[in-house]
Amino acid sequence: MxxxxxxxxxxxxxxxxxxxxxxxxxxxxxxxxxxxxxxxxxxxxEGLPQSLPAGVVDEDNTTVSRSILRNLDSYQQTEIIKQYSNFAEAREALQKNEIYGFFYIPKGTQEKASSQQQPKISIYTNGTYLIPSSLLYRDMKTMAVMASAAVGREILYAKGANLDQAMGFLQPIQMDMHPLGNPWLxxxxxxxxxxxxxxxxxxxxxxxxxxxxxxxxxxxxxxxxxxxxxxxxxxxxxxxxxxxxxxxxxxxxxxxxxxxxxxxxxxxxxxxxxxxxxxxxxxxxxxxxxxxxxxxxxxxxxxxxxxxxxxxxxxxxxxxxxxxxxxxxxxxxxxxxxxxxxxxxxxxxxxxxxxxxxxxxxxxxxxxxxxxxxxxxxxxxxxxxxxxxx
Amino acid sequence: MWVKDMLDVSGKELRACLQDVGVMVFFIIVPLLYPLLYAYLYSREVVHEVPVVVVDECRSATSREFLRKSDATADLKIISYCADMEEARNLMHRHKAYGLIHIPAEFEKTLASGHQATINLYCDMSGLLYYKAMLSGCTIVSLDMNRDIQMQRLSGMSDWEKDVMTMPIENEYVTMFNPANGFQAFLIPAILILLLQQTLVLGVAMLAGTEAERRRAGTLILGHEYDNPITVLGGKAMAYLLVYGFTATYVLCFVPWLFGMPQLWQLPTLVAFVIPFLLSSIFFAMCISFFVRDRESCFLLFVFVSVPLIFMSGISWPSSNMPAFWKVLAQIFPSTHGINGFARINTSGALLQDVRIESLSLWVLTGIYFMLSLFIYERMYRSDKMPGAEFVIAMRTRARRNIRVAARAGQELIETTQRIQKVRRYRKEKGKNGN
Known part of the structure; x- marks a missing residue:
């Protein structure tokens, strides 16, 4: 042995x-x-990427468009690094990898919004880089929806509704997401x-x-x-x-x-x-x-x-x-x-x-x-x- | 004539490649099959029909409508309606479901009273795609239903109020260059480029390993008979470039076409970009190959590097959020620039001027690795070029063999002595015991 x-x-x-x-x-x-x-x-x-470089094309240049941009910059994961004068320029910056995505606000957005013609603002992200693209999308989408809701909310406030009532009206069903085990994503x-x-x-x-x-x-x-x-x-x-x-x-x-x-x-x-x-x-x-x-x-x-x-x-x-x-x-x-x-x-x-x-x-x-x-x-x-x- | 010499070396190296099965595996077979496997793996781009379970404590018309519509989305598939959370959790724990939709009992009542009603979503975070599918599926349904509910409520109201309620500003989302916003279009271009660099390194290193093994056995290295080291290195590079011309065409053009991936490149741009990429990879491979002692060790040392390299390129984790140290280190690898350039040329139709930084970096790397390989080559193989090199090598080999024989003899001597001593000790002890 x-x-x-x-x-x-x-x-x-x-x-x-x-x-x-x-x-x-x-x-x-x-x-x-x-x-x-x-x-x-x-x-x-960092865990979750912060301050991802993004751009913006603001052809409207009005109070509404500027307030959208200001709000967007306050998001932790998005950092507006540059304002481009037109779509082609922003697209080129996207191709050169200077930014991962941009917000496009066409001319006449405020005018159309105030005359109930439903203007459209667009979010572009570079899908070649999937992670920053998805994260930017999340911020920008939220921002776009909020911008839209803000207009309605103001009018409801004016009518005398409180926040709870206003939200109950604007967004009757709300999602509460619980990512199990990794709540910070x-x-x-x-x-x-x-x-x-x-x-x-x-x-x-x-x-x-x-x-x-x-x-x-x-x-x-x-x-x-x-x-x-x-x-x-x-x-x-x-x-x-x-x-x-x-x-x-x-x-x-x-x-x-x-x-x-x-x-x-x-x-x-x-x-x-x-x-x-x-x-x-x-x-x-x-x-x-x-x-x-x-x-x-x-x-x-x-x-x-x-x-x-x-x-x-x-x-x-x-x-x-x-x-x-x-x-x-x-x-x-x-x-x-x-x-x-x-x-x-x-x-x-x-x-x-x-x-x-x-x-x-x-x-x-x-x-x-x-x-x-x-x-x-x-x-x-x-x-x-x-x-x-x- | 240096041109003739260069072609000569090229031909010899090409023959060495073709005769070596191991090298051909790296140069041809791996690039042939590996991309197919990877592209097939991600061919579905995203996950559809993520199985979810439901706990509907409300059991009202609205809650059922929500669930029916969620089930109908491409993202989600309800596999079971559970009586309570316990049962639902059990299904999730058994990996039968990756999400849980919980509708509280007071859902309908809250909604009817004009307040905001909440639906709870629980998501398994073992994959972020489950989270994405669940979030997008349920968001689409809730936006849709919210609009319906608003319309119903507004039926008795004035037109002015209706206008307020319809979305004042619409938005649209365009994910450029990746229509399905999926994994294949995002990851495959990076993998293809990395594959070219890694197979080159492994193949060239294996060739060098063979040569090193032979050199130890007494053969001079390939190209020792030429005076100018540039012709030797240039000739070798030409041989690899010839092989990789075909390999790269297959890997970068045919594979994406086969799987119907976006291919927006323009031929002059692609060619003008891939050439410096291949050249820098070839000389990078040569630099590494000088340190290889045998055929197989390159496997152990260079395969694992692929995993950090793909992350260093910034295709996954954004390079804007990388620690500076890794960002700098990433610059020395051709793959970093190759991936970023090719991904944009292929997927977003960038032209050469759009990727000029990457292209320039690759030319700089080509220059650096060429000079470096020249320097190392000169230093390492100077002795092979001296007069009587054959004799020196032969003597060295013989000496090495003799040393090995001597060492073995010494070892045997020690072992025998030990054995003899052991026997003596044993006898002595036996003798004592006998007394």
């Missing part, structure tokens, strides 16, 4: 030496994740909660696959197997153990960064997310071992692992929902560990629902972890055959 234990630690120690011998491992296991953690959390530090919460583990999972997939296959490429696989007394389970698990520890440390860093330092919603506390992150690491390692064993070529198995890691980012559905994808891809999304991590995050951190609802997602991650059971014996064969070939 003591002999087998010695084998495990011998391989683990050997792996640490291997990891230290090449700067590649340090760069991909420590630098890459840390860089991304820092990048994304600081990039979207914070993009940092919305994106980084999944982007950080996504980058980590990508690095795990690649490093795991790479480190197994370099044993084959360098011709050290036979030696590796022999230290494990030809027990492929022990060989693989012992080899990956130091990596698991290193990745766990990285996971711990991002969890503390997100839920401790930045105070992002974690309604069920730290542990459900910690377990999810640990399982994501193991699931990614499991998937990579599965690939490495199934495909005997370093280049191809690494390519597939990379593809899986990169593709998991859009297909996990955190930016564009899975339900909006074509059915074939919806089915495919269940083949990605990150998808389950994302679902757990939604349940446990964002919405804070009972663990029962997420149980199957945890189970799915465990299944990914034990996926190599199917084909790990092929790795042993490859390890020996490779040496025979040399």
């Amino acid at each position: 003591s002999g087998t234990k010695q084998g495990f630690w011998a391989i683990a120690r050997r792996e640490i030496v291997r990891m230290q011998s090449r700067p590649l491992y340090g760069l991909s296991m420590i630098f890459a994740p840390l860089f991304c953690f820092l990048f994304f959390t600081t990039l979207m530090g 914070n993009y940092n919460v919305y994106l980084t909660n999944t982007l950080l583990p996504a980058v980590l999972a990508l690095m795990i997939l690649m490093v795991t696959c790479f480190s197994i296959h370099t044993e084959l490429k360098d011709g050290t696989a036979a030696e590796w197997m022999s230290i494990a007394h030809d027990n492929v389970f022990k060989a693989v698990s012992a080899k990956l153990f130091p990596q698991t520890m290193m990745f766990s440390l990285m996971a711990l860093i991002y969890l503390i960064l997100l839920y401790g330092w930045l105070g992002f919603p974690h309604n069920n506390g730290f542990w459900p997310m910690f377990i999810a992150a640990e399982l994501l690491i193991l699931a990614s390692q499991g998937f990579a071992v599965f690939m490495a064993a199934a495909i005997p070529s370093l280049r191809w198995s690494l390519s597939l692992c990379t593809l899986w890691g990169v593709l998991s980012i859009p297909i996990s559905g955190f930016s564009f929902p899975v339900m909006g994808m074509p059915p074939a891809l919806q089915a495919l999304s269940y083949m990605f560990p990150l998808r389950y991590y994302f679902l757990i995050y939604v349940d446990q951190a964002l919405n804070g629902v009972s663990l029962v609802y997420s149980a199957w997602f945890y189970v799915a991650l465990i299944l990914f972890t034990i996926l190599p059971l199917i084909d790990i014996h092929m790795l042993r064969k490859a390890a020996h055959e490779y040496t025979y070939l040399e």
Whole structure:
């Protein structure tokens, strides 16, 4: 028994030496994740973009149009940086990316409004930049509706109505929106909660696959197997153990960064997310071992692992929902560990629902972890055959 | 003749590319398939028919009308009418529904008394598109119903009052250059450009990795026989440019056409913009490739960069709201300028003068990376050009091999000694025990 234990630690120690011998491992296991953690959390530090540059074309230039503009500038997310003299100029500024959108008030707006001819004011945004475009639209639309309502409200006030009555008249049905879990519509919460583990999972997939296959490429696989007394389970698990520890440390860093330092919603506390992150690491390692064993070529198995890691980012559905994808891809999304991590995050951190609802997602991650059971014996064969070939 | 030399190098490099399956994967297969996958993924642009649940505590004609109309919008789909909030929440927790419309019991009564009646909307925030769909769907319905209610109330009033109530100023919304206001038209142009840069880097790095592996085994690098390093680097660049002429045409023109995305570019503008983009990417790739030691390590070091790079371009999170440090760092990557320029040329029909800042930046980057690659090339491979370089390399390789053999022998010696000592110790102990 003591002999087998010695084998495990011998391989683990050997792996640490291997990891230290090449700067590649340090760069991909420590630098890459840390860089991304820092990048994304600081990039979207504002949460919701403020003071987005917008323009205005005021051909009317009357008290009504000026009051609309004044009000618009008081919105936190919109900043009128320039007034353009005509439509073509504003459009050009939009194309040059100086502004994300503009308000167009045609000539005769006030005149028409006062003679009940229903003038039309227009909102233009640059749909090429979806996020600022949507946010500007929200502000501008509200402003336009308010401007319109203001005219009616003034007359109702004059008639002796109070605010409550006036609003009851102008807007009988009102919407009260409750964004659950993220009431600030914070993009940092919305994106980084999944982007950080996504980058980590990508690095795990690649490093795991790479480190197994370099044993084959360098011709050290036979030696590796022999230290494990030809027990492929022990060989693989012992080899990956130091990596698991290193990745766990990285996971711990991002969890503390997100839920401790930045105070992002974690309604069920730290542990459900910690377990999810640990399982994501193991699931990614499991998937990579599965690939490495199934495909005997370093280049191809690494390519597939990379593809899986990169593709998991859009297909996990955190930016564009899975339900909006074509059915074939919806089915495919269940083949990605990150998808389950994302679902757990939604349940446990964002919405804070009972663990029962997420149980199957945890189970799915465990299944990914034990996926190599199917084909790990092929790795042993490859390890020996490779040496025979040399 | 430097022209002949350059063409010579170009031909050799092209042959090296074509013979290397791994490189062809990056240069041809990935650009061929990856954009299709991505464009297909976002082909529906937006989410329609977001499943929502309803708790209607009012159960009046008006509340039912509101729900019926909401269900009829393209945005929402009511999947269940729940008896209470508990049941509705349960459905949301099980990911059956992403929104909840709650109509309070006093809704109709409040409305009838002339006050403002409130409808509560609860939205799952796991995706902002759910929020968007719910907000826009319910807003359309409420505006529509508000107008109806106003008309009904005004039936007994004077014309003057009716005029007040009809919206005095109308508004319209035009989302320019992205008719569906969806994900495909917004994200795909960025992904296409990034894909070109990243596959170039990975492919060129893999070629360099192969060369580095061979060089360690004793072969001189490609182009060592030419005096002028400019012909070598220029010749290589020409080879990549030739391959990427085809790749870029497919990726930037064919893929958007296939998926019916907006394509407002004008050919002279597109060509004049893509050439500096490709050149800067090629020399950027060369600079990186000098540091690659083997074929596969570029995977680990450069794939993940794609994720920050797409954000650095400012296509998603607006660049006007980026911390200055990241904004400056973003400038050194061709993709940043490439994405911003191409997105506008392709999607908003910008002309070359509209993207002159981006275009100029790309030319500047081309110059910088060219000089840099020239400098590194000179420094790193000077020894290959000296007389007797073959001999030196051969000696070095032999020395390296000998060192490896010696190291292995040393290791074995140590291990054997340890084993002998162990046996001795064992015997000694056994002897003691025997006594």
